[in-house]
Amino acid sequence: MxxxxxxxxxxxxxxxxxxxxxxxxxxxxxxxxxxxxxxxxxxxxxxxxxxxxxxxxxxxxxxxxxxxxxxxxxxxxxxxxxxxxxxxxxxxxxxxxxxxxxxxxxxxxxxxxxxxxxxxxxxxxxxxxxxxxxxxxxxxxxxxxxxxxxxxxxxxxxxxxxxxxxxxxxxxxxxxxxxxxxHKEIPGFVANRIMGAMQREALDLAAAGVASIPDIDTTARTALGHPMGPFELMDLVGLDVIDFIAQATYAETGDEADKPHELIKLKVSDGHLGRKTGSGFYDY
CATH class of the missing domain: 3.40.50.720 (NAD(P)-binding Rossmann-like Domain)
Known part of the structure; x- marks a missing residue:
């Protein structure tokens, strides 16, 4: 064929x-x-x-x-x-x-x-x-x-x-x-699972006051060679999309670690969805 x-x-x-x-x-x-x-x-x-x-x-x-x-x-x-x-x-x-x-x-x-x-x-x-x-x-x-x-x-x-x-x-x-x-179906497949794990760790670091959001992004760019930091990337993708993916993943796995993060939920409830609304973790 x-x-x-x-x-x-x-x-x-x-x-x-x-x-x-x-x-x-x-x-x-x-x-x-x-x-x-x-x-x-x-x-x-x-x-x-x-x-x-x-x-x-x-x-x-x-x-x-x-x-x-x-x-x-x-x-x-x-x-x-x-x-x-x-x-x-x-x-x-x-x-x-x-x-x-x-x-x-x-x-x-x-x-x-x-x-x-x-x-x-x-x-x-x-x-x-x-x-x-x-x-x-x-x-x-x-x-x-x-x-x-x-x-x-x-x-x-x-x-x-x-x-x-x-x-x-x-x-x-x-x-x-x-x-x-x-080869096997798994919530988030490969890329979103890797990205999600990094994003959760970045969100936890920011929520705990370990480092500022700009400094966490700077670390990802300058130490890990990422083109964008995790918060910059989430703003680009859309925080509502990040929230939706987490909800869908949690619905599949039932794993508490997959629940939408509180920092994301707060931004979404306030209507700050990232670049498309002019503000998210950063202002645009």
Missing amino acids: SIERILVIGAGTMGRQIAMAAALAGYETTLNDIAENALDAARTELEGWLASRVTKGKLSADEAKAAIRRLVTSADLSTSATTADLVIEAAVEKLEIKQQIFKQLGQLTPPHAILTTNSSTLASSHVAQASGRPAQVCNMHFFNPALVMKCVEVVRNQHTSDHTVEKVMEVVRRLGKEPVLV
Whole structure:
């Protein structure tokens, strides 16, 4: 089976960037969303991004035009799913919605189609049975911004076939990214578990008054070689997102250590979510 047509579901920040990455890699790509205005906004943003890449000399005008030609948008899932070889679901992080989407995909897509979810918190086993083809389902977790970040976590569930894994890894490499194969489902997968552990320790150090937030960030940058300190990174990601990931992880594990940290909860309750609101652990 050759994967030539990719369907991305969800035209939010992640979905639109994943779709553009696929189009740039030469795949015939459809970006689907139930909201026409979201699709219009996505196309406007992506065309602007391509134009800026051309202006900077990082992409030729012909390459940009070819990518735009390969990327179509659609609000009609029943039509766009019928020719997909690979689906990447990047819809809202709500299990009931994802299960409904995968049930539809199992009915609408060709029998050979591989179905993946970009979820960073919900393992594919939660939606695999709804699809009716669990062997062809896995996580395909991109990182934000998807057009820049190289890592993609490919997470198999207990039913995922070797063939599915091989094909998804092949697509990731064609996208110019580096796949990381996660053999067992675990809340947070690999990257978020490592990042979460560091963030919890940084939050505990700050809460105990061991060092100031700026000094903890400085230590991470100058001693550990991190491009950003943990508090700078949390502000960039969004403290509401950090809180959501912790809630989802705790719901899966029941481990008290995975509960949202009090410092995060306080910031979220006050509406200080990081860069997007102008303040978080820092003011912007």
